[in-house]
Ligand SMILES: O=C(O)CCC(=O)C(=O)O
């Protein structure tokens with residue numbers, strides 16, 4: 001048996017001050033391309049603005065928030081939409097792969113290389129002391145950058161189509177992460193971060 005080609009177990013990725021796990025392909029009952037197309041189509045995408053240093057900016061991406069609780073960050077409150085059957089299917093697969101439970105998901109749609117997400121930590125109080133996040137990506141590969149808050153070192157992870165990145169432990173206390181813009185011609189990418197809101 002080839003132990004590597006069809007692994008469905010989360011592979012630990014050693015990192016200081018936190019936990020990371022990696023699965024190259026989350027097992028799903030439909031293809032990655034089908035998931036991407038349906039998410040583009042079925043999601044009530046919005047382009048929110050956030051306030052940074054008192055100034056309002058449109059976010060360079062589209063997003064949507066599904067779950068049973070509202071989500072607040074950067075002066076913005078996202079009212080939740082209910083989980084759809086497709087989101088529930090992906091959540092179920094992410095729960096099996098990570099052994100954790102999630103009650104909400106933030107979707108981000110990077111239409112092309114000009115869309116991005118600034119460096120941040122997902123450390124809102126409602127995520128608990130040690131937030132657990134299952135980050136599932138579809139479509140174009142983009143580089144996920146982690147930067148240590150005090151050490152300054154960075155780790156770059158290409159998040160490929162169908163992959164799952166698990167973040168846990170004290171990672172959010174010690175690291176920032178984000179998605180840089182790229183001048184390379186890249187297609188659409190949708191990322192889903194499944195979270196547990198308390
Ligand atoms: O698009 C990504 O891979 C990152 C998304 C993210 O950091 C977030 O939703 O908080």
Ligand SMILES: [Fe+2]
Nearest residue numbers: 120121122177
């Ligand atoms: Fe994040």
